[in-house]
Amino acid sequence: MExxxxxxxxxxxxxxxxxxxxxxxxxxxWSALRVQRDALARARRRAEIGRTEGE
Amino acid sequence: xxTWTWFHKLASPPHFYRIAGKMxxxxxxxxxxxxxxxxxxxxxxxxxxxxxxxxxxxxxLHVPAAWLSLMCYMTMAIxxxxxxxxxxxLSHALAAASAPIGASFALLALATGSxxxxxxxxxxWTWDARLTSELILFFLYLGYMALRSAFDDLTRADRxxxxxxxxxxxxxxxxxxxxxxxxxxxxxxxxxxxxxPAMPVSMLAPLLMAAAGFTLLYAALACIRVRGxxxxxxxxxxxxxxxxxx
Numbered sequence: 001m002e003x004x005x006x007x008x009x010x011x012x013x014x015x016x017x018x019x020x021x022x023x024x025x026x027x028x029x030w031s032a033l034r035v036q037r038d039a040l041a042r043a044r045r046r047a048e049i050g051r052t053e054g055e
Numbered sequence: 056x057x058t059w060t061w062f063h064k065l066a067s068p069p070h071f072y073r074i075a076g077k078m079x080x081x082x083x084x085x086x087x088x089x090x091x092x093x094x095x096x097x098x099x100x101x102x103x104x105x106x107x108x109x110x111x112x113x114x115x116l117h118v119p120a121a122w123l124s125l126m127c128y129m130t131m132a133i134x135x136x137x138x139x140x141x142x143x144x145l146s147h148a149l150a151a152a153s154a155p156i157g158a159s160f161a162l163l164a165l166a167t168g169s170x171x172x173x174x175x176x177x178x179x180w181t182w183d184a185r186l187t188s189e190l191i192l193f194f195l196y197l198g199y200m201a202l203r204s205a206f207d208d209l210t211r212a213d214r215x216x217x218x219x220x221x222x223x224x225x226x227x228x229x230x231x232x233x234x235x236x237x238x239x240x241x242x243x244x245x246x247x248x249x250x251x252p253a254m255p256v257s258m259l260a261p262l263l264m265a266a267a268g269f270t271l272l273y274a275a276l277a278c279i280r281v282r283g284x285x286x287x288x289x290x291x292x293x294x295x296x297x298x299x300x301x
Contacts, residue, residue: 004098004099007109007110007112008103008108008109008110009108009109010108010109010110010174013110013113013170013171013173013174014109014110014112014113014170016170017113017116017117017166017167017170017171018094018098018116020116020163020166020167020170021094021116021120021163021167024120024159024160024162024163025090025272027159028156028159028272028276029276031155032156032276032279032280032283033279035279035280035283036279036280036282036283036286038283039282039283039284039286039287040283040286042286042287043286043287043289043295046295047295
C-alpha cells in the first residue's frame with residue numbers, strides 16, 4: 001500500500017493529476033444537473049404563469 | 056424516406072426531451088463502470104513503464120481528456136454547421152451544450168500534461184506546438200462561451216457562435232498532427248499509429264476503457280445539458296405545460 005501511494009517517487013505528480021481528474025468529472029456532473037434543474041424550474045414557472053393568464 | 060421521418064421526429068423538441076431523458080442511464084452507467092475499471096487498471100494493474108516509471112500512469116487521465124477535448128470540439132463544430140445550414144435549433148443546442156464540457160476536459164488535458172511534463176521534460180510548460188495548439192483549443196471554447204453570453208437573443212447567439220466554432224475547427228487537425236509536423240517535446244502517437252499501438256495489452260486496455268468511458272460520459276452529460284437547452288429555447292411551447300413532475 002505504501003509502495004502504491006509512493007508511485008515510484010512520482011507521487012507528487014501522479015496524485016495531483018488524479019485529484020484534478022476527479023474534480024473535473026465531479027464538476028461536469030454537478031454542473032450539467034444544475035443547468036437542467038434550473039431550466040426545468042424556470043420552464044415550470046413559465047407554464048404556471050401561462051396557465052393562470054389563460055384562465 | 057423513413058429515415059427522414061424518424062429524423063424529424065427525433066429533432067422535434069418534445070420527442071428529443073423524452074428520448075434523451077431515457078438515454079441518460081444507458082450512457083452514464085457504462086461510463087462510470089468503464090472509467091472506474093480503466094483508472095483502476097491504470098493505477099494498480101498496469102506495470103510501471105520501463106522508461107517513465109510510475110509517472111506514465113498520468114496517461115490514463117491525460118489521453119482520454121485530450122481525446123475528449125478534440126472529439127467534443129468536432130461535435131460542437133459539426134452540430135453548429137448543421138444548425139447554421141438547416142436551421143435546426145436542436146443542433147445549436149447540442150453545440151452550446153458541448154462547449155463547457157469540452158473546455159473542462161481541455162483544461163484537464165493541459166493540467167495533467169503539465170504534471171507529467173515536469174518529471175519527464177523538467178518543465179511544467181513550454182511553448183511547444185502540441186501544447187500551444189491545445190491551449191488555443193481551450194481559449195476557443197472560452198471564446199465560444201463568452202460570445203454566446205454576449206447576446207440576449209438566442210438565435211443570434213447561435214448563429215454568431217456557430218461561425219466561431221467553424222473557424223476554430225481548423226485547429227483540430229493542427230493539434231492532432233502537431234507532433235508529426237513540428238519538432239515537438241511531446242511524444243508521438245502511441246495508440247493511433249502505423250503498425251498498431253506501441254503498448255502491451257496490460258497498459259493499453261485500461262487506456263482504451265478510460266477513453267471509452269470518457270466518451271460515454273460526454274454522451275450522458277450532453278443529453279442532460281441539451282435537455283436544459285431545449286427547455287430554455289422552447290419558451291412558449293404547450294408541451295412544456297404537460298411536463299408535470301417529469
